[in-house]
Amino acid sequence: MRKSYAGSKIIQKADMLRKHNLYPFFRAIEASDGSTVTISGKKQVMIGSNNYLGLTHHPEVQEAAIKAIEKYGTGCTGSRFLNGNLNLHEELEEKLARYLGHEQAIVFSTGMQTNLGTLSAICGPKDCMLFDSENHASILDASRLAFGTTFKFKHNDMDSLEEQLEANCSRFQRTIIVADGVFSMTGDILNLPKVIELAKKYDAFVYVDDAHGLGVMGNKGRGTMDHFGLADQVDFNMGTFSKSFASIGGVMSGTKENMDYVKHSARSFMFSASMPPSAVATVSACLDVIEKDDTIHENLWENVRFMREGFKEIGFYTYESKTPIIPIFIGDDLKAMQVTNYLMEQGVFCTPVITPAVPKGEALIRTSYMASHKKEDLQYVLDVFKRAKKEMEIPSIMH
Ligand SMILES: Cc1ncc(COP(=O)(O)O)c(C=O)c1O
Structure with a gap:
C-alpha cells in the first residue's frame, strides 16, 4: 500500500497549529497599498515584507x-x-x-x-x-x-x-x-x-x-x-x-x-x-x-532608526541589526506563533521564524521596514508590541 503524506511530522505540526488557531502561513491578502494590506476585510500594517523601498505601488x-x-x-x-x-x-x-x-x-x-x-x-x-x-x-x-x-x-x-x-x-x-x-x-x-x-x-x-x-x-x-x-x-x-x-x-x-x-x-x-x-x-x-529621488533612501533609514530606537526603549532584544530587518527575540516556537497571532488580531502583519529556520529556543518575529511606511502606522506598531510584551511576557534578553 502507498504510504500517505498525511502522517508526516510537518503535517502533524501544521494540523496542531490549525487546531489551536495559531497557523500563521498563507494569509490571503485582499488588497494592498504596499505598507498596509487588507486581510479578512481588516487593515493591517505590513511589517512582514521585503518591499524595502516601497516601490511596488510607485x-x-x-x-x-x-x-x-x-x-x-x-x-x-x-x-x-x-x-x-x-x-x-x-x-x-x-x-x-x-x-x-x-x-x-x-x-x-x-x-x-x-x-x-x-x-x-x-x-x-x-x-x-x-x-x-x-x-x-x-x-x-x-x-x-x-x-x-x-x-x-x-x-x-x-x-x-x-x-x-x-x-x-x-x-x-x-x-x-x-x-x-x-x-x-x-x-x-x-x-x-x-x-x-x-x-x-x-x-x-x-x-x-x-x-x-x-x-x-x-x-x-x-x-x-x-x-x-x-x-x-x-x-x-x-x-x-x-x-x-x-x-x-x-x-x-x-x-x-x-x-x-x-x-x-x-x-x-x-x-x-x-x-x-x-x-x-x-x-x-x-x-x-x-x-x-534621494528621499526614498532617506525615508527608509529614518523609519529604520525610529523602529530600532522604539523597540529598544520598550525593552526588546533586536540582535543589534543595522539593516531594515529588525528581528525581535521571542525564544519558544509556540510563543512566537502566539505573539504573531496577537499582533495579527491587533492589525500588525509580521512573520514568526521558528525551528528549523533558527536553532531551538531562538524563535523570533522578523519585522522589516519600508521607505513608504507612515510614522503614525509605525507608532501604532510600537504601541501594539508594547502591549504584547507586557501581556505575553516576552523576554528582554536572549537566553
Ligand atoms: C537571501 C536570499 N537569497 C535568495 C532568495 C530567493 O529569491 P527569490 O524570491 O527572488 O527567488 C531569497 C528570497 O527569499 C533570499 O532571502
Whole structure:
C-alpha cells in the first residue's frame, strides 16, 4: 500500500497549529497599498515584507509595467536562449552592470534560480564551496545540486572560515566562498572585508547573495559590496528583484568572462522561461526612480532608526541589526506563533521564524521596514508590541 503524506511530522505540526488557531502561513491578502494590506476585510500594517523601498505601488513603476505589457504582451513563453530574449532584458542587464559597478550582469527569472543555476555551474566536481551556516535555503539547495563539495563555516565567523580554507582548499581546483550579504532572518551584515582578505590569501572566489542588501545598502542601494567599497573584489554578486525592486527575477554580475560562462552553463537560465516584460520594465523603472529621488533612501533609514530606537526603549532584544530587518527575540516556537497571532488580531502583519529556520529556543518575529511606511502606522506598531510584551511576557534578553 502507498504510504500517505498525511502522517508526516510537518503535517502533524501544521494540523496542531490549525487546531489551536495559531497557523500563521498563507494569509490571503485582499488588497494592498504596499505598507498596509487588507486581510479578512481588516487593515493591517505590513511589517512582514521585503518591499524595502516601497516601490511596488510607485506610479512611475506601475506605469512602466503596464506599458511593457501593452508593447510586448504578458509573457515571453521561452528561454532567453531561444525565443524569450527581449531588447528589454539586454537593456536592463546593461543598466544593472553600470549600477553595480561590474562588467556584466545577467538576469534570471527568480533569485532562487540565480543561485541554483550559477552555483551549480561554477562549482564543478573538482571544486568546493565554503558556506556560511546561515545562508539562504536557495544556496543550500544549490550546494546539493552542484557536483562540487560543500564545507560549512560558523555564521559570519572569520576564524571558522579560515579553518575551513586551511583544511580544504588545497585539495580542490577552485574554492568559492559563498555567503549572504545581509542575512535574511537576523539582518546582520557579512564581514565582507575579512572574507575578501581571506579569499586573496587562499586564492578563492567570493560569491555574495545580496538579496536583502541590493536596493538597500550602499550608495543608492548598490548593495553590500558598495557599502564596503569592495564591488571590484566580489567575483559573483547575486541580487533579487523580489524585494527592493518590487517584482520578481534575479541578477548575477561579475566579469565578462565569468558571466559568459554562467550564461552558457547555468541550467536554470537555459532551461526556464525568461522574466516577463512587465517584471523587466518594473525593475528598470525602479532603478530610474532610485537614481533621481534621494528621499526614498532617506525615508527608509529614518523609519529604520525610529523602529530600532522604539523597540529598544520598550525593552526588546533586536540582535543589534543595522539593516531594515529588525528581528525581535521571542525564544519558544509556540510563543512566537502566539505573539504573531496577537499582533495579527491587533492589525500588525509580521512573520514568526521558528525551528528549523533558527536553532531551538531562538524563535523570533522578523519585522522589516519600508521607505513608504507612515510614522503614525509605525507608532501604532510600537504601541501594539508594547502591549504584547507586557501581556505575553516576552523576554528582554536572549537566553
Ligand atoms: C537571501 C536570499 N537569497 C535568495 C532568495 C530567493 O529569491 P527569490 O524570491 O527572488 O527567488 C531569497 C528570497 O527569499 C533570499 O532571502
